[in-house]
Amino acid sequence: MRIATIGTGSIVDEFLQAVEQVETAECIAMYSRKLETAKELAEKYKIKSIYTSLDEMYQNPDIECIYIASPNSLHFDHAFQALSSGKHVICEKPFTSTVEEAEKLIALAKEKKLFLFDAISNIHLPNFKLIKENLALLGPIRFVQCNYSQYSRKYNQLLNGETPNVFNPAFSGGALLDINIYNLHFVTRLFGSPDDISYTANKHPNGIDTSGVLVMKYPNFISECVGSKDTQGMNFVLIQGENGYLHVKDGANGCRSVFIHTNDQEVNLNAQTSMNRLFYELAEFEGIVQREDYSSCYKLLEHTLEVVRETVKARTDAKIVFAADKR
Structure with a gap:
């Protein structure tokens, strides 16, 4: 996969290390609101393109997949835009804030015949x-x-x-x-x-x-x-x-x-054998995409959707309200 990233935090650094270990994956672009914020990571991993416009990045036909590591509340919007632009998506945990957001992303991925993954590494x-x-x-x-x-x-x-x-x-x-x-x-x-x-x-x-x-x-x-x-x-x-x-x-x-x-x-x-826990998820996702194994992707999404339901139940019990709940 030719991948572009959204976000510049430590998890992106760890993800880019994993990309280097997967022979058939490559990161070719990064998005950051500010150019200078992404420069250090881009230079470290020899990434040629830095975008400060998501729309411009989504329009790049060479990019096949978007890795999303933005603040939690932005996961849905960024994933929805990426899928709408014809890109596969790997979305960092937590997948979404609400059940409705998760259901919409899964439905869109299926409609577009695109791969959508929850980047929860431990499973x-x-x-x-x-x-x-x-x-x-x-x-x-x-x-x-x-x-x-x-x-x-x-x-x-x-x-x-x-x-x-x-x-x-x-x-x-x-x-x-x-x-x-x-x-x-x-x-x-x-x-x-x-x-x-x-x-x-x-x-x-x-x-x-x-x-x-x-x-x-x-x-x-x-x-x-x-x-x-x-x-x-x-x-x-x-x-x-x-x-x-x-x-x-x-x-x-x-x-x-x-x-x-x-x-x-x-x-x-x-x-x-690898100390990088993200290597294993990325290798699995890459294999699923290469095999066009939609069945495995959808089974993982069933698990993801259930966990989103559980987080919402837990938050409801503890009376924790997000801005996303009111949308």
Whole structure:
């Protein structure tokens, strides 16, 4: 794929590193509101074109795919414009702010016969697939715990009276959509949709969640997902069954290493050779596009849509309102 990017944050840098590792992918253009903001990344990865006009970039016939890493609230508009211009789309998490936005993008992609991907990296990792394959060793699952806590430097700005995008309801920010969403994708991909969801959050006076606990109730077990941007913590996943437990060291985000404990024995699993977690999702997306495998794309979108529904239910429970909810 010949790719263009929207955004210049650290996740774009990581994505461009992944592009370099996928032989059949190439980034040929970048968009930024200000030319100087994109120059450093463009020079680092030898990207020839920088656009300050999205319309001009979308009109470039050499660009096949748009990678979107703009502020959360802009994901829908940027993806809709890209699809309308005949481009495939890889959209960073969170996919959209609302269910309606997700449904519109999926319908448009199908209508245009284009590929649309949710760039949630952890469900494409080799170690995630090993986890899924080995769950049966644990016997009946009774409890799942996930913790992804990462103190945000932007939180200091919030405490100082500023409102950075990641903590702004107008930009669909907050801990749930920025960090706990990795846990949500992880659990949903393994076990399907829960019967019920509740979300208890620490909230800033502006209404945004700076940390919180998401509880997912299944017929025979409970999953507890913690996401925090206002504290440091020990990141981990524990999946506990009647015959043993599975420990994902450092959490669901990267699935760096997996330990299975059964019958007083510990087995370590690790199939990941690249430290760049975005490499695996990009390689999978590229393969789907090359094979014109719309069925696989649509199955991934079914999962994405369900997770969007879950985030909206959680926000509703915690009374977290975005500007996008009012559109």
